[in-house]
Amino acid sequence: MKSRLIAILAVLGLIIAACGGADEAAPEPEAAPAPQEAPGEEPAEEPDDGPPNFEGQTLRMIGAEGAAGRVLQIAIEEFEARTGATIQVAYIPTQDAINQQILSLGAGSADNDVSMIESGFLPGFIQGVEPLNDWIANDPDVDPSIYSQGMLNLFRALDGGDEIYALPFRVGGRIFIYNERLLNEAGYTEPPTTIEEVREIAEAVTGDGNYGYAGTLQQGNFLVTQWTPWLRSFGGDILDPAMQCAAFNDAAGQASLEWFVGLYRDGLMPPESIEFENDGLIREMQTGRVAMAVVFSGWLGPILDPETTQVEGEIRVGPNIPHGPGMSHGVTDLGGWGFAINRASENKELAWEFIKFLASEEVQEWLALEHGNAPTVQAVFASPDFEAVSPDAANQRSTFETGARQRPPVEEYGEIQESLARNISQALIGDITPQQALERAEQDVNAVLGGNC
Amino acid sequence: MTASDESNQSPSVDRTATAVATAKSDNGGGSFDPTAIHKGSRSSWFARTNRFGYLLIAAPMIMMIIVLVVPIVFNLYASTFSWRLFGREPVFVGLDNWITVLQDPRWRASLSRTAIFVVSTVTVQVVTGFWIAYILYKHLNRIGLLSVIFLLPMMISEVAAALTWRLIVSGSNSLLNWAIGFLGIEAQQWLGPSWAFITVVAVDAWQNVPFVVLIMFAAMQAMPTDVLEAAELDGASGFSKLRYILMPLLQPALLVVLLFRTIFAIRAFTTIWVLTGGGPGDRTAVIGIDIYRVAFSNFNVGMSAVLSMLMVVISLIIGIGYIRMLTREPLS
Numbered sequence: 001m002k003s004r005l006i007a008i009l010a011v012l013g014l015i016i017a018a019c020g021g022a023d024e025a026a027p028e029p030e031a032a033p034a035p036q037e038a039p040g041e042e043p044a045e046e047p048d049d050g051p052p053n054f055e056g057q058t059l060r061m062i063g064a065e066g067a068a069g070r071v072l073q074i075a076i077e078e079f080e081a082r083t084g085a086t087i088q089v090a091y092i093p094t095q096d097a098i099n100q101q102i103l104s105l106g107a108g109s110a111d112n113d114v115s116m117i118e119s120g121f122l123p124g125f126i127q128g129v130e131p132l133n134d135w136i137a138n139d140p141d142v143d144p145s146i147y148s149q150g151m152l153n154l155f156r157a158l159d160g161g162d163e164i165y166a167l168p169f170r171v172g173g174r175i176f177i178y179n180e181r182l183l184n185e186a187g188y189t190e191p192p193t194t195i196e197e198v199r200e201i202a203e204a205v206t207g208d209g210n211y212g213y214a215g216t217l218q219q220g221n222f223l224v225t226q227w228t229p230w231l232r233s234f235g236g237d238i239l240d241p242a243m244q245c246a247a248f249n250d251a252a253g254q255a256s257l258e259w260f261v262g263l264y265r266d267g268l269m270p271p272e273s274i275e276f277e278n279d280g281l282i283r284e285m286q287t288g289r290v291a292m293a294v295v296f297s298g299w300l301g302p303i304l305d306p307e308t309t310q311v312e313g314e315i316r317v318g319p320n321i322p323h324g325p326g327m328s329h330g331v332t333d334l335g336g337w338g339f340a341i342n343r344a345s346e347n348k349e350l351a352w353e354f355i356k357f358l359a360s361e362e363v364q365e366w367l368a369l370e371h372g373n374a375p376t377v378q379a380v381f382a383s384p385d386f387e388a389v390s391p392d393a394a395n396q397r398s399t400f401e402t403g404a405r406q407r408p409p410v411e412e413y414g415e416i417q418e419s420l421a422r423n424i425s426q427a428l429i430g431d432i433t434p435q436q437a438l439e440r441a442e443q444d445v446n447a448v449l450g451g452n453c
Numbered sequence: 454m455t456a457s458d459e460s461n462q463s464p465s466v467d468r469t470a471t472a473v474a475t476a477k478s479d480n481g482g483g484s485f486d487p488t489a490i491h492k493g494s495r496s497s498w499f500a501r502t503n504r505f506g507y508l509l510i511a512a513p514m515i516m517m518i519i520v521l522v523v524p525i526v527f528n529l530y531a532s533t534f535s536w537r538l539f540g541r542e543p544v545f546v547g548l549d550n551w552i553t554v555l556q557d558p559r560w561r562a563s564l565s566r567t568a569i570f571v572v573s574t575v576t577v578q579v580v581t582g583f584w585i586a587y588i589l590y591k592h593l594n595r596i597g598l599l600s601v602i603f604l605l606p607m608m609i610s611e612v613a614a615a616l617t618w619r620l621i622v623s624g625s626n627s628l629l630n631w632a633i634g635f636l637g638i639e640a641q642q643w644l645g646p647s648w649a650f651i652t653v654v655a656v657d658a659w660q661n662v663p664f665v666v667l668i669m670f671a672a673m674q675a676m677p678t679d680v681l682e683a684a685e686l687d688g689a690s691g692f693s694k695l696r697y698i699l700m701p702l703l704q705p706a707l708l709v710v711l712l713f714r715t716i717f718a719i720r721a722f723t724t725i726w727v728l729t730g731g732g733p734g735d736r737t738a739v740i741g742i743d744i745y746r747v748a749f750s751n752f753n754v755g756m757s758a759v760l761s762m763l764m765v766v767i768s769l770i771i772g773i774g775y776i777r778m779l780t781r782e783p784l785s
Contacts, residue, residue, distance in 0.1 A: 095750065096749075099749045099750055100749070102539075102752070103538070103749065103752075106538055106539065123539075124539055124752075127539070217733075218729075218730060218732060218733070219729075219730055219731060219732025219733055219734065219735070220730050220732070270625070271625065271642050271645060272623070272624045272625050272642055272644075272645070274642075274644075274645055274646070274732075274733045275623055275624065275642075275644045275645070275729075275733075280623075280624070411537075411539045412537070412751075414750045414751055414752065415750070415751035415752075415753065418746055418750050418751055421732075422734075422735055422738075425732050425733050425734040425735070426734035426735065427734075428733065428734065429645075429646040429733050429734040429736070430646075431734050448751075450541070
């Protein structure tokens with residue numbers, strides 16, 4: 001009895017110590033680093049013109065891991081140094097980051113001050129983020145006309161209204177890249193422009209440890225974004241124009257998936273492509289054993305990172321995504337990341353300063369030139385400096401300008417994507433045929449959309 | 454009820470009965486006066502003790518109702534709606550979601566995969582853990598520092614462990630392939646369609662075998678040694694000792710291990726999600742993965758509620774089965 005009493009008292013003591021200790025142990029806000037000048041920035045002459053001081057203030061947010069997260073972190077460190085603010089980011093895998101933010105916003109939570117929005121999932125975010133029009137109108141430093149309007153439109157109201165929900169930070173599209181050395185060694189001096197040529201070159205290159213093509217085939221969002229440019233370049237689409245029914249199970253869709261699955265099943269892609277998300281594909285392209293791939297334009301920077309790449313000077317960008325029969329050109333997916341202010345945030349002023357900073361021309365230029373970010377400011381994209389650091393920038397532009405589309409802006413896109421990923425993945429490993437995959441996904445998607453199909 | 458069960462009845466019940474009998478006799482064997490229970494000093498002390506006991510358990514009971522009963526009831530309620538978190542309003546559909554889950558080949562396949570995963574991983578964990586514990590018991594009296602080493606996999610967070618394993622097994626140039634290359638074994642695609650399921654079972658087992666080792670080793674140390682010594686004197690073989698002495702003596706501990714590991718395996722998620730995301734082609738999509746996808750990727754509240762309830766029901770059935778076995782006589 002006595003020992004029990006002692007045990008209870010000990011546990012109570014520990015609990016009290018833990019509760020009391022929490023206050024004592026709570027760290028003081030870290031002393032902010034002294035504001036410093038950004039690379040190449042002139043020192044501010046007047047205090048009023050200098051960067052705003054947010055010393056001791058903290059913003060919280062969820063960030064997507066991977067290449068986008070790495071560039072974001074670089075920008076955050078610069079922002080913290082300039083303003084004295086602290087930005088706390090929980091980096092998690094891309095799809096989880098999107099889902100958790102949507103859930104948190106849906107619950108009206110103030111846990112996060114800023115949202116990192118993937119443009120294809122904007123419908124899920126709209127309910128919980130502030131329209132930025134008033135912020136933009138009241139801030140002379142922000143001019144929305146500097147952005148590529150197609151990129152800015154990715155973050156506009158879905159009903160055709162004027163509301164802008166996020167400032168674009170990192171937007172690009174899927175581009176076709178190739179390893180010029182491997183193509184030359186296989187006897188090809190020009191990149192392919194049709195899907196028949198892609199297959200032909202892939203067959204010629206594959207062998208001796210080299211592969212013709214690689215993709216992000218891990219079951220999930222990256223698998224779907226890998227296939228959809230091909231679907232569209234065959235003349236197909238994900239949903240019908242009314243966004244009520246699946247449109248991918250037509251002749252174009254079936255031909256595109258047959259062709260795409262064939263590349264993997266016939267051994268023209270590395271077998272481990274089935275495990276790749278973005279980082280896996282980036283690493284694979286860096287090794288120089290893969291001839292062709294469709295990648296997000298923002299991945300070019302990491303692929304060409306001089307510290308890790310083995311393919312310096314070998315990677316080129318094709319003039320467009322190769323197209324299928326009956327098409328005159330390929331069609332890419334446009335999409336990317338923008339930043340928004342959460343409605344429930346208690347730090348909206350700081351949040352605005354932060355997203356304004358990320359989307360500013362100065363930061364966009366710096367990140368694009370030095371860290372391979374996919375810029376959103378037109379002037380940066382067109383600058384000779386960008387042409388110098390980004391291979392075939394003109395080809396990237398032409399890819400985006402030739403009928404680029406974005407993902408269907410429907411609230412159910414997560415469910416649509418999940419079904420497509422599951423069924424395409426099963427087709428890739430041979431559990432079902434491509435036709436079965438599209439039929440099953442079509443059933444799922446039509447049920448989800450509830451349309452009269 | 455056995456004789457030993459009868460003799461093990463709760464003392465408080467006996468004492469209350471005595472108090473009631475006393476009260477009756479105080480009334481001259483006439484009509485029963487319940488208030489008489491409180492008249493004697495002993496009976497009133499017990500009554501006060503019980504009230505205090507109820508008071509003590511009231512707070513945890515309320516907490517349990519809030520965190521356990523309310524969510525389960527709400528889940529049941531949600532399972533009767535076609536309800537997506539965003540967009541259309543919830544629509545009452547009765548048992549439609551349940552029928553869909555039980556009829557749709559996708560969900561049936563998911564439940565079958567979960568069953569195979571649970572049986573595989575728990576078997577590997579229990580057999581491996583038991584033998585490691587037995588070897589330690591036979592050859593080491595105290596495991597001391599070794600216990601820390603054995604516990605390490607269990608101490609590492611599941612995400613960190615899975616990410617580390619992903620680095621070890623991912624790709625044809627993986628560390629594991631490099632290592633087995635020295636043995637002349639061809640490189641394998643450990644997260645590919647042929648191996649992914651086995652890989653996730655192996656990683657899950659790696660992380661949880663220490664739990665089995667610890668419990669079994671502690672149970673072995675608590676065994677009466679004289680029984681084993683007597684068996685040895687009688688010339689019992691190693692297998693006979695294991696089958697007829699060790700196993701019956703260790704049965705309660707074994708059942709506790711099985712209970713915990715089975716329930717944890719049913720709700721496996723983190724390791725699989727990090728290693729494979731449920732792929733390729735749903736090869737590793739157990740029910741925990743599907744619940745996550747349906748709830749947090751598709752935001753389909755109704756369907757995820759059905760899947761969650763199924764997981765609870767399956768865990769409950771298995772748990773009750775184990776607990777019933779635990780309360781029986783040991784193996785004879």
